[in-house]
Amino acid sequence: MNTDIQNLFKDKVLGHPAGLFVLFFTEMWERFSFYGMRVLLVNFLTMALVGYNPGWEWSVENAGALFGTYAMLLYITPIIGGIIADKITGYRWAVIVGSLIMTLGHVSMAFETQASLYIGLALLVIGTGFFKPTMTSIISEMYKENPEKKDGAYTIYYMGVNAGAFFGMMLCGYLAEKIGWAWGFGLAGVFMLLGTIQFWLAGSLFGSIGAKPTKVHEVELPQNINEEHSEARVSDSDDEKPNPLTTLDKILIAISSIIGLGYAFNDPLSKIGGIDMFSALATESMEGQYVAVLFALAIFLYLIISRISRYTKIVRDRMIAFIIFAFFTVFFWLSFEQGASSLVIFARDNVDRLLSGNSAIAFNVINTLLTVIPLLIITYVLYILWKKTYSKIPMSNVTLVVCFALMWGIVGWMLNRDFNTVAYDVTYQAIESPVLNEDGSQKKDEKGILQFSYKPISEAMTVASTDKVVNKVTSVAEPAEFKVGDKVQIITKDNEGSAFGYLDAERLVYARDNAKNLGRDNGVINATVSKVKENEVEITVSWFSILNSFFIIAFASFFSKWWESKYNPSAASKYALGLIIMAVGFGLLAFGSYGIQEGVKVSMLWLILAYLFHTLGELCLSPVGLSYVSKLVPARMIALMFGMWYLAIAIGNKLAAVVGGQIENITKEYSLSTFFLIFTIVPFVAGILVWALNPVLKKLMHGVR
Known part of the structure; x- marks a missing residue:
């Protein structure tokens, strides 16, 4: 009688069981969603409230505090999730539960409210706790009887990880920056959901593998580490003296864990919400949360030293x-x-990201190859998987086809948009002011030239008679057709006010309404097209x-x-x-x-x-x-x-x-x-x-x- 593992190895794709490629695509869509959201979060939180693509205008310090806690918890919850998968749900259900929770997290973030953001991040942390430790555990169980193929399996699996990260950051980032943040966050959720569905529908392919909790907790080890020579391996025989956790050990672990988690939550709470749980511990030179962290670190070091010494x-x-x-x-x-x-x-505010002429054409060609070739390769893998498994898991394959059709559609739209983006010089008015040193004298550059700053005149500004108004020229690049003399509205695209974007009718209405709700200058600048340039890409x-x-x-x-x-x-x-x-x-x-x-x-x-x-x-x-x-x-x-x-x-x-x-x-x-x-x-x-x-x-x- 054949086992589930033997049956799994009957239908091979590129020399490996078809089930590996189901896991490949599941992990690919999860990484697509994770990295697609991750690359947006700090950018979104710190982008100005008024501009081409408004964000929340947080300080980078506050955004870092929130993101750091989120990133920290992503490596802690899988410890708990792995135990639940081992003891209660089984690996496959843990993947499905985790994926669904993460999908809800991405959807929540797409609403762009503070409550939905925090709820979304919490759901992503919890979902990752279920998902992260289980995928490699399923692979480990699949290759129990074929350990010689395990290295190759992990190579393929991690290609899925990197392919997902690659396309997630590229496509979610492009949609978010060119169309709007909600589109980027939302796209991450769409692919997370589709990835969950295709994995769930492929369940029959695995039999009982990963379906039931194991009696003994098995930790999945990285590639090739179980095949070491016997003299270099560590076994329980090396540990002659039992070293169980003492009551004091458990107390110290509990105290240091509570303080560590307390700091993780207190850092963003204190910076963003003004709620400091450790304020009573503050000294003249140090915040209370850092005093608590040093205390927890001392406890943890004592715990480690005392245990190792035994x-x-x-x-x-x-x-x-x-x-x-x-x-x-x-x-x-x-x-x-x-x-x-x-x-x-740094990339947003300090890097020159504009390319024009031959440089823009070269980038578009390279970016096309960089995008299309990997997507063709992965689509070919899908084609082979379809041929091998359509009779067994038809709806899972159909779901994957929907995923790839959506991917190809977005990629085609993105590349076409870049190839058809044209640069225009536009002239606008600005108020010129001298840049002053601390002593009140006018600042000069390294060549001794006097320095001036220029504040664009928005449609809501009042210009005083004493203001010196000058004409300035900037460049905008859009997939739109204008001719010299056309009147256009532009607005700043970065927090430095050094790049500008064209406001179409929809963006113009939003910019005015958004500024009105905020009680701010809308930043809309009236400009005139002065020159039609060559192809340009930002x-x-x-x-x-x-x-x-x-x-x-x-x-x-x-x-x-x-x-x-x-x-x-x-x-x-x-x-x-x-x-x-x-x-x-x-x-x-x-x-x-x-x-x-x-x-x-x-x-x-x-x-x-x-x-x-x-x-x-x-x-x-x-x-x-x-x-x-x-x-x-x-x-x-x-x-x-x-x-x-x-x-x-x-x-x-x-x-x-x-x-x-x-x-x-x-x-x-x-x-x-x-x-x-x-x-x-x-x-x-x-x-x-x-x-x-x-x-x-x-x-x-x-x-x-």
Whole structure:
């Protein structure tokens, strides 16, 4: 009698069971939705209330506080969700429940109210808790009898992860920035729902796999870590002395957890809502929440030290090595996750994203290839899956076809819009004012030329007789046809007031009504078309974020072959490389933004290079970390140590958003270059320290490689 696993391997797609590709597409749509929303949130929250695409005009500090708590909780709730899936729901139902909750979260965010935003983020955190730990568990169960194919399965699965992230950030970001935020948030929800439906309808393909809770909690381990040589593996036999949690241990865990979660919620509450639960602990030099965090950290360190000291020497040494790796992981994610906060603000307000003429044509061609070729490849995978499984799961395949038809439609619309976007010079009036130094004298630039600022005259402004009015020329790019002399209305597109967009009839009405409701100047500027230019394209802020996924796909195989060769570096060397290469990326940004004047844009080349080096750093460090959890700790402690590892990543994510939220304050007080120097120096020093610790870590690991 064939088992469900044997039946699953009968219908193969590219040498793997068709069920793997059902999981591939489920994860792809989930990542599409997650990254599509993630790339929008800080941009939306910090965009000006009055403008081409109004946001909420939060400070970056407040937006970072909220986003950091959201990102932190995403790595904590899966610990609870995994237990529920193991004990109660089973893996497949956990995926469906989690997906439906996340769909509701995306829908809630599309309403763009404060209540719906908070509810949406809460639902996304809860849904991720169910979804995140279960997909890899299903794959683990599928490949129990075919472990030799597991590496290939994970390679395919993670291609789905990166494909989803790539298209989610590209399409949700494009719709949100070009049409409106609700369209971007809403699109994320649409694909999350469709992905859920196709997985649910494919349930019969899996039989009992992932359907029932397992009796023993099995933690899914990363690729290739169970096939180590016996002398380098950690088993329960290495742990000669039992080390159960004492009553004091449990109390300390409870206290530190409560304070940690309290800080996670208090940070945005205190900054956004003025509610500070730790105000009584405040000192003259430190906020109360940071006093509480330091206390919790002290408790946690005591707990770790006391527990480690109870183990035998080999296990104790390996646990110390694990903690060192976890500690430096915090510094990596502190820097890497700037991509969700400060780098979004930098791309929006400080990077020259306008391309015209041949440069615009070249970008459109490259962007077309970058979009269409991967989509063709994934569509081909769908075609093979359809041929193999249509008779068994027809409606699941139909749902996937609907997904891809929608994808191709949006991609076609996006590319056509960019190819047909034309640039126009438009003339408008502005009030000229001298830029003054602190002593009242007029500021000069490096060449000794007097500096002036220009405030565009909106239709709601009153111009005084003493104001000096001058004509200014700016460029707008829209897929619309105008001729010289046409009267148009324009409005600012970024928070710096250095880019402008054309207001069609619908946007014009909204701009006036929105400003009236807010009691503000509507910012609508009357202008005249003075020149019809050539093709021009404005690269969206979110486009730069797709580079991480693209570079992962491009370089992952190189790093995989490097790790399998005789030149495979030690774990500490990989960590050091990851941190130092990351630092190089931020060093390039610090160099590129050095000495720039207010209102001057940085070349996008610096940001593209930064994402390249950040990705190379990620490929060095990120895949290494989780594998060493199972290598360095006793088998019966793997679940606990996975929790600790994700806690380190959660802390890194929270710190990234908190520090990234200071980009405006640091830039104002010092410079933009100084801000990026922080993320150059910190990971570089951390990388050097890890490299210096290499001999010590080798001794502590006792043969684990």
